[in-house]
Amino acid sequence: MLARPRFGGVGTLAHPMNTRVDITAAIAQILAELGASEIDPAVEASAKPEFGDWSTPAALRAARVLRKPPIAIANEMCSLLAETDLDVVAKWTVSPPGYVNAHLADPVWVPAVIAAALALDPAIPLHTGARTPLRTLVEHTNTNPNKAAHIGHLRNACIGDSVARILRRIGGDVEVQNYIDxxxxxxxxxxxxxRELGMAQQDGEPFDQYCSRVYVEVCRRYEDSPELLEKRRAVLHALEAGDNEMATFVKRLTSRIVDCHLATMARFDIGYDLLAWESDILHLGFWQRAFEQLSAAGAIVSVTAGKHAGCWVMPADSGDVEGDEAKVFIKSDGVATYTAKDTAYQLWKFGLLGKDFRYRTWPGVEGLTTTTSNDGDVDADARFGGARQVVNVIDSRQAYPQGIVKRALARLGHAEAAKRSIHLAYEVVALSPGAARELGIDTSNGGEKYALSGRTGIEVRADELLDRAIEHVRAKAATADDATVRCVAAGAVRYYLQRFTLTQIIAFDFDEALRTNGDSGVYLQYAHARAAGILRKVADDGGALSVPQSLEPVERALLHCLDAYRYALTDAAAQLAPSVLCNYTFTLAATLSDFYEHTPAMVREQDATVRRFRRHLVAATKATLADALHTLGIAAPDAF
RNA sequence: GCCCCUUUAGCUCAGCGGAUAGAGCACCCGCCUUCUAAGCGGUUGGUCGUAGGUUCGAUUCCUACAAGGGGCGCCA
Known part of the structure; x- marks a missing residue:
């Protein structure tokens, strides 16, 4: 038998001790020695403190290949593990029906966990042990510039912004774009x-709300006066041509709305690196370039007969150009479809188009750049695009066209780019019956959810929701200053829109969204403020940390929670799922509250060792909460 | 017709091969002269949609079915 390597160690600040990895390696080696190297060590946090700190059901899984009872295998593993040189494990035990449990050596792992938490620094990427993400372009928000942003757009922006933050937190190079159609x-x-009907802005009416109102009114008038559709066609025609008075007018109008959107999102601490305009994609000839590539590769073909006669179509895998699987890229009138232009844009994102935008700084927003077709003022060194991975945050209803874009890349021979074209699909935000009633919708049909609709004005504006949340929080916050009230309210709204898994439709409910207790953003922020309060009250005596002889269960639970931050971040990054980090942060906050309620007030603690240890523990928790909250785009106030 | 999503406690949701299925809300009962009660503890509440299958083990994987939602444009 080979000499067993020495596992683990206390680690360094740059690469903190990773207990789970060390234990996993030890288990894997023992499994190999027993002739079950194919069995996954599967080390997980122990289900209950009585079992230990970390446990594995590997013996249960190995029973079949080793043809022995699980408990016998577990006992064998346990005695072999006892011989390994793994300082962080004090004791190995077995529990029915065949779990192997590691009990950690507190003087080894506890200081390491606290040191790692206290070393958290937003400016320094956190090395979780996972591979650093590829250079990633995240596109989100993408709200049509014709109306105020509503809670559906806000869900999109929150997901996209948090995904970008999560990837950046673990060292990813991320560029965030907001596409403007x-x-x-x-x-x-x-x-x-x-412009055509001269609908006027009312006194004091915000510009985006004004446009929302006009949009609803125009859609209503189409019903009575179908001839109005001719005016719309004329506008679209002028926009397609570009470089005319109409295009200039629309550019001014959409720019004003984009500024409104940017202001709305800024209230939630959501920002962008680049605004990418559809009109620039059009006028810089992105589609023509993509067409050359697609037609040369045979990815799209000209169809002369059948229902797609006169079109250019991307055939189905079977070669069929007529069925559901075939997609029109150029209509018979010669105009490219949205999906076609989107394919060109996606090629640009990967640096595969062979064409670039021109760029200009966007006035009024620090660090924000916009694409432009003509008067660029940003030098070529500021490079956008050229990503290795593209994440498009788009609701799940667009799965079909997103799949087409991915398929187009594959047909061009860009297998890697196709694979790394990720449609981050999320379900929409609808209204709960209660919220629907509040908006004056007839709910007598007994539906469970009611769809939002900007076209008919059935919506909750993002700004309006935040204003209501601010009033809610202000009513409860006796002493907090206005800035704190605002960030607590924004955090509450963000948490509500991020905590659901992406596949869940959110049945938006005012009571739920505005709640300030329980599983809410306010609760998380409150926990952070509490920790800050303790640190203000309990002086740092400057003494070195030493771990008490025996830890209280709540202390041990809190330490495990701190240690779990990196795993939560790793999971959230791997799944591109902010909800994973939301769940983790709620658990951390709840565990801190549990600790707070079940240990005596620290200010009166007489034992200097215990007081110092607990102060370190609270400081470490505060640092971890702040880091997690920041990664979720939620503020971490010290008091409110 | 085909494809995707959902179905877990009264309500809103986690969990998605392993040890007695968890939270929050609501309800009821307690806890503020002690570091923030926007908190904590306790009580009540579940044939994990149905039926098969795979497995030592299924809420988790597979198949079928049911209910609800979405998609399958020469719309964007």
Whole structure:
């Protein structure tokens, strides 16, 4: 038998001790020695403190290959593990029906966990042991620039912003883009109302709300006056041509709305690196370039007969150009479809188009750049695009066209880019019956959810929701200053929109969204403020940390929670799922509250060792909470 | 017709091969002269949609079915 390697160690600040990895390696080696190397060590946090700190059901899994009872295998593993040189484990035990448990040596792992938490620094990427993400371009928000942003758009932005933060936190190079569809039907509708019908902005009416109102009104008038659709067609035609007075007018209008969107999102601490405009993609000839590539590769073909006669189509895998699987890229009138232009944009994102935008700084927002077709003022060193991985945060209803874009990349021979074209699909935000009633919708049909609709004005504006949350928080916050009230309210709203898994439709409910207790953003922030309060009250005596002889269960639970931060971040990054980090942060906050309630007030603690240890523990928890909250785009106030 | 998502406590949701299925809300009962009660503890509440299958082990994987939602445009 080979000499067993020495596992683990206390680690360094750059690469903190990773107890789970060390234990996993030890288990894996023992499994190999027993002739079950194919069995996954599967080390997980112990289900109950009585079992130990870390446990594995590997013996249960190995029973079949080793043809022995699980408990016998577990006992054998246990005695072999006892011989390994793993300082962090004090004792190995077995529990039915065949779990092997590691009990950690407190003087080894506890100081390491606290030191790692206290060393957290937003400016320094956290090495979780997972591979650093590829250079990633995240596109999110993408709200049509013809109306105020509503809670559906806000869910998109929250998910995208948090995904970007999560990837950056573990060292990822991430570029965030907001795509502006300024040449579409929705923009044309508002243009018809403002320019052709002369609908006026009311006194004191915010510009985006004004446009929302015009949009609803114009859509209503189409019903009575179908001839109005001709005006829309004219607007769209002018936008397609570009470089005319209409295009200039629309550019000014959409820019004003984009500024409103940026201001709304800024209230939630959501920002972007680049605004990418559809009109620039159009006028810089991105599609023509993509067309050359697609047609040369045979990815799209000209169809002369059948229902797609006169079109260019991307055939199904079977070669069929007529069925559901075939997708029109160029209509018979010669105009490219949205999906076609999106394919060109996706090629640009990967640096595969062979064409680039021109760039200009966006006035009024620090660090924000916009694409432009003509008067660029940002030098070529500021490079955008050229990503190795692209994450498009788009609701799940667009799965079909997103799949087409991915398929187009594959047909061009860009297998890697196709694989790394990720449609981060999330379900929409709808209204709960209660919220629907509050908006005056008839709910007598007994539906469980009611769809939002910007076109008919059935929506909850993001700004309006935040204003209501601010009033809610202000009513409860006796002493907090205005800035704190605002960030607590924004955090509450963000948490509500991020804590659901992406596959769940959110049945938006005012009571739930505005709640300030229980599993809410306010609870997380409150826990952080509490920790800060303790640190203010309990002086740091400057003494070195020493671990008490025996830890209270709540202390041990809190330490495990701190240690779990890196695993939560790793999971959240791997799944591109902010909800994973939300769950973790709630558990951390709850565990701190549990600790707070079940240990005597620290200010009166007479035992200097215990007081010092607990102060370190609270400081470490505060640092971890702050880091997790920041990664979720939620503020971590010290008091409120 | 085909494809995707959902179905877990009264309500809103986690969990997605392993040890007695967890939270929050609501309800009821307690706890503020002690570091923030926006908190904590306790009580009540579950044939994990149904039926098969795979497995030592299934809420978790597979198949079928049911209910609800979404998609399958020469819309964007």
């Amino acid at each position: 300024d040449t579409g039907v929705q923009v044309a509708d508002v243009t018809v109302g403002v």
